[in-house]
Amino acid sequence: MGDVMRDDAPYARRDESGLWEDRFGALGPVKPGRGPRQDPVGEFPTGPAIGERFPDVRVAAHSGDEVDVHADRAGRPMVFAFYRSAVW
Amino acid sequence: MALYTLSYDEADALADFARSHGITYPLLSDPDSEVIEAFGILNTLIDPDDHPWYGIPYPGVYLVDADGVIADKFFESSFMLRPSAEQLLRAALGEQLELPPVERVDGEVAVDVAFDGEMWWPGVVHDLVVRFAVPSGQHLYGEPVPDGMVATTVEVDDQVSLVVQPARLPPTSPHTLGTGETLQIFDGDVTVRVPMTHLGRALVPADDGRTVVRLTGTVRWQSCDDEACHLPRNESFSIEVPAAKHDSPASELEHPEGMDVRVRLGEMVSRRTDRPLGDIMREATAD
Numbered sequence: 001m002g003d004v005m006r007d008d009a010p011y012a013r014r015d016e017s018g019l020w021e022d023r024f025g026a027l028g029p030v031k032p033g034r035g036p037r038q039d040p041v042g043e044f045p046t047g048p049a050i051g052e053r054f055p056d057v058r059v060a061a062h063s064g065d066e067v068d069v070h071a072d073r074a075g076r077p078m079v080f081a082f083y084r085s086a087v088w
Numbered sequence: 089m090a091l092y093t094l095s096y097d098e099a100d101a102l103a104d105f106a107r108s109h110g111i112t113y114p115l116l117s118d119p120d121s122e123v124i125e126a127f128g129i130l131n132t133l134i135d136p137d138d139h140p141w142y143g144i145p146y147p148g149v150y151l152v153d154a155d156g157v158i159a160d161k162f163f164e165s166s167f168m169l170r171p172s173a174e175q176l177l178r179a180a181l182g183e184q185l186e187l188p189p190v191e192r193v194d195g196e197v198a199v200d201v202a203f204d205g206e207m208w209w210p211g212v213v214h215d216l217v218v219r220f221a222v223p224s225g226q227h228l229y230g231e232p233v234p235d236g237m238v239a240t241t242v243e244v245d246d247q248v249s250l251v252v253q254p255a256r257l258p259p260t261s262p263h264t265l266g267t268g269e270t271l272q273i274f275d276g277d278v279t280v281r282v283p284m285t286h287l288g289r290a291l292v293p294a295d296d297g298r299t300v301v302r303l304t305g306t307v308r309w310q311s312c313d314d315e316a317c318h319l320p321r322n323e324s325f326s327i328e329v330p331a332a333k334h335d336s337p338a339s340e341l342e343h344p345e346g347m348d349v350r351v352r353l354g355e356m357v358s359r360r361t362d363r364p365l366g367d368i369m370r371e372a373t374a375d
Contacts, residue, residue, distance in 0.1 A: 004132060006133050007165075014375075022166075024166070024168070024249060024251045024287050025248045025249035025250070025251075025287060025289060026168055026210075026249055026288065026289075027249075027287075027288070027289065029369075029372075029373050030373055031372065031373060031374070031375070034371070034372045034373075035138070035141045035368075035371075035372035036134075036141045036144060036167060038131065038133040038134050038141070039133070039165050039166050040131075040133060040146065040165050041165065044146050044163075044165060045128045045129050045146060046146065046148055046163040047127040047128050047129045047148065047150075047161070048127065048128075048150075048158055049158065050158050050159065050161060051157065051158065052157070052158055053156050053157055053158070054150060054152045054156055054158050055126065057094070057116070057123055059094070059116050059117060059118055059122075059123060060099045060116070060117045061099070061102075061114035061115060061116055061117065062099055062102035062105070062106045062114065062115040062116075063099075063103070064103070067116060069116075070156055072090070072114070073090040073152075074090075075154055076089055076090045076154065077089050077090070077152060077153050077154050077159075078089060078090035078091065078092060078151075078152045079089065079090075079091050079092070079149060079151055079152075079176055079180070080091075080092045080094070080149065080150045080152060081091075081092070081093045081147075081148075081149040081150075081170075082093075082094055082095070082124065082127070082129060082145040082147060082148050082149070083093060083094075083095050083145075083147050083167070083170070084095065084144045084145075084147060084167040085095050085096065085144065085356075086095055086097045086101060086102055086105040086115065086347075086352075087101050087105070087347075087349055087352040087353045087355075087356055088349065088353050088356075
């Protein structure tokens, strides 16, 4: 995959309350194209492909314990979500 | 089924989040974004000096089978959008929607429009489900169709902050007419799914006092048997889905027992940069 195309947010505009409107019509304090609103347009990386083995992940959980995901799921199927942050 | 989530938050912030939300599944901590980078999904549009934003992934969800193989994945170009539990469960376990069967009409196609979800939070992608009960011997058409005929389509009317993704239709098979012309037809009954979400601005009060998103649009189709085609049909729909405006950590501020997101964000910033949070926010929100 080539370089990811940046959404330069030409549509960004402030509404009457001072919030910024993005391409979906969502309002938020951060200007589209800045901070966490720096989004790709078109193709962007989505990691390992369907049909591949989910890579090994060994990291700390919120409990402080290290979790080896494949061992921890103990033969169960799983949902694994990557998300922005729990604090903003 | 096991559930894991991963973000670039520190484990102590995640413990606070888990406590305030009553979460028992593991919230995984990847503060240096090592896992995110190893997966190749680091948002590289964000400059490495742009703290605290640098380190987030392109947001996505993997569905993994019992053998550890990726069975499906759902990625969105904005952190505001995410798949619903209904979408994930359907991908994992097959059809989950428990709807009464479409009432069949003799000799005619019957249509039903429903929403796959009971409560619509902003940014959560659910499917509008359009079901066609097709009489035996008849069939509906997929794109492309020749001039003068109508393919099966679902059109959802625009609304502010309503995000409608391309419709998902079942596969078609080729069907050759007596004239030698080949068309793409659906086999039997047809279910079309249109994934969509709202971002908080499409809410209206319903007659019963609930807050809803009112979805309107038009379903088009044409049915034929081997001898003749019926006239093209279209049917408008209007359905109300109970919905909510907020789904963000900021809403925690309203709960005294909730996580103090200002404190936690302040901690995240101070671990990553010497710049004050106020300066960072002014820059992110300025013209």
